[in-house]
Amino acid sequence: MEGLRLVAKGAEADLWLDSDWNGVRVLIKRRGLKEYRLPELDAEIRRSRTAREASVIHRAKEAGVPTPLIYQVDLEAATIVMEYVEGERVREMVDVLGDDERRELFRLIGRTAGRMHGAGIIHGDLTTSNMIRSRGRVVFIDFGLGEVSWEVESRGVDLNLMYRMLTSTHYGHTAELFKVFREGYEEGLGPEAGEALTRMEEIGRRGRYLERE
Amino acid sequence: MDRLVCLGIESTADNLGVGVATSDGTILANEITTHVPEEGGIHPREAARHHASHMGEVIGKALKSAGLRGKELDFIAFSQGPGLGPCLRTGATAARALASYLGVPLVGVNHCVAHIEIGRLATGAGDPLTLYVSGGNTIITGFEGGLYRVFGETLDIAVGNCFDTFAREAGLPYPGGPAVEEMAKKGGRLIPLPYVVKGMDLSFSGLLTAVTQEFRSSRWKLEDICYSLQEVAYSMLGEVTERALAHTRKPEVLLTGGVAANRRLRSIIGSIADEHGAKASYVPIGYATDNGAMIAWTGMLAYLSGVRTPVETSFIDSRWRLDEVEVPWRG
Numbered sequence: 398m399e400g401l402r403l404v405a406k407g408a409e410a411d412l413w414l415d416s417d418w419n420g421v422r423v424l425i426k427r428r429g430l431k432e433y434r435l436p437e438l439d440a441e442i443r444r445s446r447t448a449r450e451a452s453v454i455h456r457a458k459e460a461g462v463p464t465p466l467i468y469q470v471d472l473e474a475a476t477i478v479m480e481y482v483e484g485e486r487v488r489e490m491v492d493v494l495g496d497d498e499r500r501e502l503f504r505l506i507g508r509t510a511g512r513m514h515g516a517g518i519i520h521g522d523l524t525t526s527n528m529i530r531s532r533g534r535v536v537f538i539d540f541g542l543g544e545v546s547w548e549v550e551s552r553g554v555d556l557n558l559m560y561r562m563l564t565s566t567h568y569g570h571t572a573e574l575f576k577v578f579r580e581g582y583e584e585g586l587g588p589e590a591g592e593a594l595t596r597m598e599e600i601g602r603r604g605r606y607l608e609r610e
Numbered sequence: 611m612d613r614l615v616c617l618g619i620e621s622t623a624d625n626l627g628v629g630v631a632t633s634d635g636t637i638l639a640n641e642i643t644t645h646v647p648e649e650g651g652i653h654p655r656e657a658a659r660h661h662a663s664h665m666g667e668v669i670g671k672a673l674k675s676a677g678l679r680g681k682e683l684d685f686i687a688f689s690q691g692p693g694l695g696p697c698l699r700t701g702a703t704a705a706r707a708l709a710s711y712l713g714v715p716l717v718g719v720n721h722c723v724a725h726i727e728i729g730r731l732a733t734g735a736g737d738p739l740t741l742y743v744s745g746g747n748t749i750i751t752g753f754e755g756g757l758y759r760v761f762g763e764t765l766d767i768a769v770g771n772c773f774d775t776f777a778r779e780a781g782l783p784y785p786g787g788p789a790v791e792e793m794a795k796k797g798g799r800l801i802p803l804p805y806v807v808k809g810m811d812l813s814f815s816g817l818l819t820a821v822t823q824e825f826r827s828s829r830w831k832l833e834d835i836c837y838s839l840q841e842v843a844y845s846m847l848g849e850v851t852e853r854a855l856a857h858t859r860k861p862e863v864l865l866t867g868g869v870a871a872n873r874r875l876r877s878i879i880g881s882i883a884d885e886h887g888a889k890a891s892y893v894p895i896g897y898a899t900d901n902g903a904m905i906a907w908t909g910m911l912a913y914l915s916g917v918r919t920p921v922e923t924s925f926i927d928s929r930w931r932l933d934e935v936e937v938p939w940r941g
Contacts, residue, residue: 408849408856431852433881434845437800522809526857542808554765558809564933565759566857600765602929 401425409446409541414481423468424482428475428541443475446541451477453518453543460516462509463536482538484531491525491567491574499570500577502530507578509535510559511585514593519544519551524562553596556582560597614684616913617672617708618906621701622693622721623746624652626661628672629903630683631910635731638676640896640903641668646784651775658696665704672902680712687909690718690919691930693746698926706921717909718919721900722747722932723758725893727911728904729866733891738864741851741879744900745770745787745868748847749932750810750854753940760933761854762810769843770869772814776839779822780832790836791872797837801830805842810850810857817842840874848878855886866893868900911939 404424405412413425428443430436451470458464466480487506491499506528513520520527521542529536544551559578563571583590613632620627624646630639645660647653673680688705691698702718709716725747726740739752739761748764767775770787777786782793803820806813821839824830855863863883865876870893883890897904915938 408853431845431848432885433848433878435800435841438805438841438845441802442805524809554808554811557765558811561760561762561809561811565754565761568755568757568759603766 415478418468418478421468422481423478424465424480426477426479444472447472447475447477449543450539450541453540453545454479456516456545457513457518457537457540460512460518462513462516462518463531463534464540465536465538482529482531482536484529484536486526487528487530487535488525488566490530491570500573502535503574504577504581506535507581507583508585509537509581510555510578511582511587511590513537513585514552514555514582515586515589517545517547519546519555520558521555523555523558525567526562549592549596552593553600556593556597557600560601614910614913615676615678615682616685616687616717616906616910617669617683618687618689618719618902618904618909619669619701619705620689620721620724620900620902620905621658621661621697621704622689622691622900623697624657625900626664626668626701627900627902627905628668629901629906630672630676630678631903631906633910633914635907637903637907638678639672639674640901641672641675642899642901643668651778652694654694654696657694658700661697661700665700669704669708680708683712683714685709685715685717685909685913686712687717687719687905687913688924689721689724689905690924691721691927693721693926693928695926695928698928702924702926706924710921715913716919716921716924717913717917718924719905719908719912720930720932720935721905722749722751723935723937724904724908725866726751726758726864727908728897728901729864729891729893731907732894732897733864735862735864735889735891737860738862738891739851739855739858739860739888740864740866741847741870743769743847743865743867743869743875745774747867748812748814750850751932752854752858752860753937754858756940757937758932758935760931761857762812762850765808765811765813766815767818769812769814769847770867772818772843773839773869775818776821776825780825780835787869787872790840791874793833793836794840794874797831797833797835799830799834799837800841801834801838803838803842805846807846807849810853812846812850814843840872844872844875844878847875848882851879852882852886855882855888860888862889862891864891864893866898868898870898871895915939
């Protein structure tokens, strides 16, 4: 396995860079075994997420949402061979960029998210860790929790994940970045955006105790 | 400075707890009484009535086990939210009355922060990623930039609520969590159930619906249903904890709240912590469930940082979010 290098060890999967996989530079994503889960539960989760990731990425491509190319899927090994996207992860860029550039980036993220939702795709883990800025575009990655849905609730949950990321991790810029994200999202999704954004606020406010009196 | 003493009242849901804590981190008393509904889940007004009728007695017991008289208390802390309105109001009313009778200050405490702080005190955890799981809350949190940031939480019902509701449906004794755990020990067959993780958030309402349907179908042994429910629910909690751990790179993980007493959940969290080179801590059983000691201790931390809650503004907030609370004692 010459030329194979571990580039990231995520919570769910390990990412390997292969600089010469049949002549192309690729990323090999492997969902590893989780000791804490029962083997049969673990196998099913790894398998279904691998399949889901591949099919949702395919759908996203059709809708013009930038995603990596997929070269090979192996469900039994829970492995996907995909395009290695050159660029920087958005999470690390937030504190590095200047104000204008940062706002532009988040408007673009909003627009891309809006277009994705418009195509019936829910990301499932919509955070800045799963976005790469590459050649003027934002490439969405890690669709393992993705699903196909046009429901307002699913859109609201996705937006809530993004909002939570802004409040828990990028707390120095929450309001400013959510404002431009929102504007971009409205551009990308159109008139249905309002309802999804309202639902997002509702999800954030939901009581943990359901009072029935 | 002399040692300060605080009495804390907890009355968020079905537990009424009164604890006494000192400024050097000693818990002198931790008395709890639980409202057990005759049927169904917690009814907020009935629980509040229970708390009101036992208030004097539990405060008396706490003072007695602490070996203190009322006038030796330096201030009173109470659980100000989040929780069930009528229950919270009962505790707040008692706290205001006691504080004004003794002529001492009042400190309102956030219930979720208190679960984290008692866990830190009891286990010695410094800056842990915290999984707080109970009948009313399911939150994955860590301290960042002055606040307890919420990295993930339930999108609908709490994990403990899911277990309690299922246990009632299945005719298991109260409280539901331990009864399901006992049953699960005798099970061993995994029944397919929905496993719902959204990023670092979770959903348990679909799992509750599915497990209830499987129970009603009479196709499976109850032991296997409990086993499967527990495996799926706790694996979901394990996964979001692992995600949050990889995300924050915290060196410690703390498991706190009523569900923290579950052995299977502890082993899952322990295994994940090992994998990431983090140290796992588990809140001791006596401080896992809702209790007054955690309110007294968190009240103490707040008081020492200058926090006071004037009686005129001591309204309860049944939806007070963890990530809105000022935490000056952690600087």
